[in-house]
Amino acid sequence: MKSLNTKQFYKLSPQERLTRIQEAKELSDDELLALQKCGLSLDQANRMIENVVGTLEIPVGIAVNFLVNNREYTIPMAIEEASVVAASCKMAKIALIKGGFHTNHTAPVMIGQIQVTNVADPFAAKMRILQERKRLLELANQQDPILVGLGGGACDLEVKVLDTASGPMVICHLLVNCKDAMGANAVNTMAEALAPEIEKIAKGKVYLRIISNLATKRMARAYAVFDADALGGEDVVDGMVLAYEFADADPYRAATHNKGIMNGISAVALALGQDTRAIEAGAHAYASQTGRYRSLTKWEKNVQGDLVGSIELPMAVGLVGGAVNVHPTVKTNLKILGIKNANQLGSIIAAVGLAQNAGAMRALASEGIQKGHMSLHARNIAVMAGASPEIVDTVVEKLVATGKVRVDVAQQIIKELV
Numbered sequence: 362m363k364s365l366n367t368k369q370f371y372k373l374s375p376q377e378r379l380t381r382i383q384e385a386k387e388l389s390d391d392e393l394l395a396l397q398k399c400g401l402s403l404d405q406a407n408r409m410i411e412n413v414v415g416t417l418e419i420p421v422g423i424a425v426n427f428l429v430n431n432r433e434y435t436i437p438m439a440i441e442e443a444s445v446v447a448a449s450c451k452m453a454k455i456a457l458i459k460g461g462f463h464t465n466h467t468a469p470v471m472i473g474q475i476q477v478t479n480v481a482d483p484f485a486a487k488m489r490i491l492q493e494r495k496r497l498l499e500l501a502n503q504q505d506p507i508l509v510g511l512g513g514g515a516c517d518l519e520v521k522v523l524d525t526a527s528g529p530m531v532i533c534h535l536l537v538n539c540k541d542a543m544g545a546n547a548v549n550t551m552a553e554a555l556a557p558e559i560e561k562i563a564k565g566k567v568y569l570r571i572i573s574n575l576a577t578k579r580m581a582r583a584y585a586v587f588d589a590d591a592l593g594g595e596d597v598v599d600g601m602v603l604a605y606e607f608a609d610a611d612p613y614r615a616a617t618h619n620k621g622i623m624n625g626i627s628a629v630a631l632a633l634g635q636d637t638r639a640i641e642a643g644a645h646a647y648a649s650q651t652g653r654y655r656s657l658t659k660w661e662k663n664v665q666g667d668l669v670g671s672i673e674l675p676m677a678v679g680l681v682g683g684a685v686n687v688h689p690t691v692k693t694n695l696k697i698l699g700i701k702n703a704n705q706l707g708s709i710i711a712a713v714g715l716a717q718n719a720g721a722m723r724a725l726a727s728e729g730i731q732k733g734h735m736s737l738h739a740r741n742i743a744v745m746a747g748a749s750p751e752i753v754d755t756v757v758e759k760l761v762a763t764g765k766v767r768v769d770v771a772q773q774i775i776k777e778l779v
């Protein structure tokens with residue numbers, strides 16, 4: 362496969378970008394069509410969820426300049442918010458100077474929880490369950506021979522006694538290597554199958570048997586060095602480190618800081634047909650693991666004075682199951698991304714989250730967010746104000762020049778133009 366010519370990519374028309382992508386990624390006309398028009402038919406949608414009446418289209422942009430583990434990636438992002446794709450591209454370009462992003466990950470192990478209540482002797486019950494660990498894992502694995510055949514399946518059992526308002530509960534954690542699946546269906550089936558056995562062993566009553574979205578056994582990690590000069594110099598680097606420390610110390614700021622990270626993470630996840638709610642729930646729960654809601658990233662200055670960023674978060678993603686093999690646009694996006702397994706996808710998602718965070722922090726610590734964000738958002742404002750396609754570019758130009766990107770200002774400009 363040829364590499365994509367990304368020179369001045371953002372200055373091309375959508376048609377020109379598509380032509381370059383089609384050539385580089387060897388997309389068929391049908392695959393291209395799935396990107397241009399909503400690829401999902403009403404019939405296909407009706408097989409995905411209930412009471413279907415339509416589909417909702419969201420723009421898909423391509424993030425360029427990403428070098429991850431010494432390989433170039435073009436990364437589809439599905440998002441309605443202006444400036445997110447641009448910020449990712451900008452920061453990936455800066456990261457390139459020092460070798461791009463480096464990623465790694467744990468095995469794709471998800472946790473299924475089984476809640477046992479009404480246990481007279483919870484600590485002894487924990488021991489009895491662990492005594493039967495091998496038999497319980499075998500029983501779990503009988504539920505999914507395909508997953509086991511692929512080298513995955515239930516691999517461990519952990520048990521804890523949890524203090525709750527209703528007294529102690531025995532909580533079993535079934536650990537399942539889900540290989541290339543996100544794993545909720547596989548894990549839930551296994552947890553449900555184990556419940557009657559665990560009830561007998563614990564001499565209690567099982568209520569919940571469900572996957573946990575705090576997927577701490579399935580972590581994606583990424584780090585990158587951002588050149589100090591390219592960021593704007595020492596003062597900007599210092600400002601970015603202080604921005605991170607502010608977020609890490611104050612949940613009010615951390616919520617916005619992490620929202621910026623999720624701009625990147627959720628956009629790639631959505632474009633690739635992932636369960637965005639599962640990833641978001643995992644990320645925010647992980648950000649609170651120390652008892653306080655904190656930054657999902659860490660930022661520090663290295664001895665050269667460059668900025669080094671790292672991110673580590675739960676990453677429940679899959680390349681089989683869910684919408685991935687159903688949605689035609691997702692299939693095209695997967696081909697554009699060109700990855701082979703779920704772990705790779707998780708790592709790339711983490712890298713984009715890191716880039717996105719760097720992009721927002723750089724703007725916040727220097728010229729402010731409004732300059733870049735609002736100038737790109739100006740197009741939406743111009744359209745909202747009623748600018749026709751013929752004058753929209755002129756309205757945007759004049760709007761940005763006023764420094765007041767507002768609907769009333771846009772309306773005034775339109776009035777003067779027509």
Ligand SMILES: CC(C)(COP(=O)([O-])OP(=O)([O-])OC[C@H]1O[C@@H](n2cnc3c(N)ncnc32)[C@H](O)[C@@H]1OP(=O)([O-])[O-])[C@@H](O)C(=O)NCCC(=O)NCCSC(=O)C[C@@](C)(O)CC(=O)[O-]
Nearest residue numbers: 369370371444445447448450451617618621720721724733
């Ligand atoms: C918008 C930029 C990138 C402009 O920044 P710029 O300085 O004009 O960009 P540049 O001229 O330095 O260009 C560098 C590269 O950026 C890319 N680039 C540059 N412009 C574009 C564009 N129009 N469309 C696509 N790509 C673009 C492009 O790859 C380009 O390379 P080239 O192609 O020239 O070799 C910058 O101002 C920026 O990064 N702003 C931050 C935007 C941001 O973070 N948005 C997120 C939404 S705000 C939010 O929801 C989260 C927040 C902020 O609250 C989180 C938080 O508080 O932490």
Ligand SMILES: NC(=O)C1=CN([C@@H]2O[C@H](COP(=O)(O)OP(=O)(O)OC[C@H]3O[C@@H](n4cnc5c(N)ncnc54)[C@H](OP(=O)(O)O)[C@@H]3O)[C@@H](O)[C@H]2O)C=CC1
Nearest residue numbers: 507508539540541542543544545546547636639681682683
């Ligand atoms: N809390 C949550 O996050 C919840 C999420 N969900 C939803 O569950 C769905 C994901 O469930 P998931 O279990 O991933 O999906 P699927 O059950 O559709 O796919 C997983 C199955 O695919 C088969 N398979 C084929 N090839 C592979 C491979 N290379 N690696 C792994 N498995 C393979 C396996 O066996 P086999 O063919 O035998 O099935 C496996 O069990 C998502 O739609 C999610 O939204 C559902 C409930 C709760």
